[in-house]
Amino acid sequence: MENNTKNKYSAVKKVWVDFAEKHNLTPQQVQQFERYFLLLQAWNRRTNITRITSEPAVVADHFHDSLSLSSYVNLEGKKGVCDIGSGGGFPGVPLAIVHPTVSFVLLEVNQKKCAFLQEVIKELHLDNCQVCDLDWRTFLRQAPYELDLFLARASLKPAELVRMFKPSCAYKDAECVYWASRTWEPRGNDKNYIIRKEAYDVGGKKRCLVFFKSKEC
Numbered sequence: 001m002e003n004n005t006k007n008k009y010s011a012v013k014k015v016w017v018d019f020a021e022k023h024n025l026t027p028q029q030v031q032q033f034e035r036y037f038l039l040l041q042a043w044n045r046r047t048n049i050t051r052i053t054s055e056p057a058v059v060a061d062h063f064h065d066s067l068s069l070s071s072y073v074n075l076e077g078k079k080g081v082c083d084i085g086s087g088g089g090f091p092g093v094p095l096a097i098v099h100p101t102v103s104f105v106l107l108e109v110n111q112k113k114c115a116f117l118q119e120v121i122k123e124l125h126l127d128n129c130q131v132c133d134l135d136w137r138t139f140l141r142q143a144p145y146e147l148d149l150f151l152a153r154a155s156l157k158p159a160e161l162v163r164m165f166k167p168s169c170a171y172k173d174a175e176c177v178y179w180a181s182r183t184w185e186p187r188g189n190d191k192n193y194i195i196r197k198e199a200y201d202v203g204g205k206k207r208c209l210v211f212f213k214s215k216e217c
Contacts, residue, residue, distance in 0.1 A: 011056070015059050015060075016059065019064065025098070029098065032125075035123060035124060036089075036094075036120060037058055039116070041053065049087070049088045057203070063094050064202045065090070065091070065203070065207065066091030066092075066153070067095065068200050068207070069091060069095065069209065075095065076102060078148055080103045081102060081105070081151065082107055082145070082147045082151065083095075084150055084156055085107065085108065085136075086107060086113070086117060087108060087154070088113070090153055092105075092106045093129070096128055099128075100128055102128060104126075105129075105130055106132065107132050107134065108131060108133060109134070114133050117131045132145075140164055143170035147171060147174060150175070150177070151176075152177070153179035154179065158178055158186060159190050161178065162192075162212060164176060165213075172214055173214065175195075176213070178211075179208075180209075181205075181208065182208050183206075184208060190212065192215070193214060194211065195211050195212065197210050
């Protein structure tokens with residue numbers, strides 16, 4: 001039993017070491033991610049934040065997957081980034097940890113998840129993050145922030161996301177990135193806004209980032 005415990009601990013520790021090396025994390029950033037994981041665990045005991053709860057799975061399916069964007073987009077040059085339907089904070093919080101000089105808006109209508117995100121921001125000292133509880137369509141009408149990049153991971157469907165490209169929307173010139181499986185294909189008007197796809201693997205899964213933008217820009 002003792003050897004099994006030691007082996008399990010070593011395996012989990014390796015997960016964190018590999019994660020830190022892959023993304024060139026500082027010791028402080030590693031601590032932020034570890035604290036983030038503990039907050040996810042604690043909140044999941046009383047409300048549904050994420051169905052993925054084991055340490056290796058959270059690191060792979062949430063943290064690694066969120067940070068996959070950094071290989072394809074230079075976030076440092078962005079005026080502001082919006083995480084649509086942020087939920088447990090993915091991909092916004094991991095990206096905010098790694099890019100502390102970039103401003104992030106975590107858009108989430110569920111009040112329990114908003115409370116969770118507020119605690120994450122406070123506990124991780126993410127001064128570059130704020131939570132907004134507007135629904136997507138109201139958010140587009142009010143356009144309360146200066147943003148040029150939108151992110152959607154396991155939240156809204158592309159058919160709803162492309163509303164941002166209507167001529168009357170203040171965000172019509174911004175770009176939107178959608179996390180999808182490698183086999184995903186557009187089924188409607190959203191195909192008219194796809195400018196590129198980037199394939200990648202994470203946690204043994206074949207994934208794809210789909211980039212949407214108005215071609216009239």
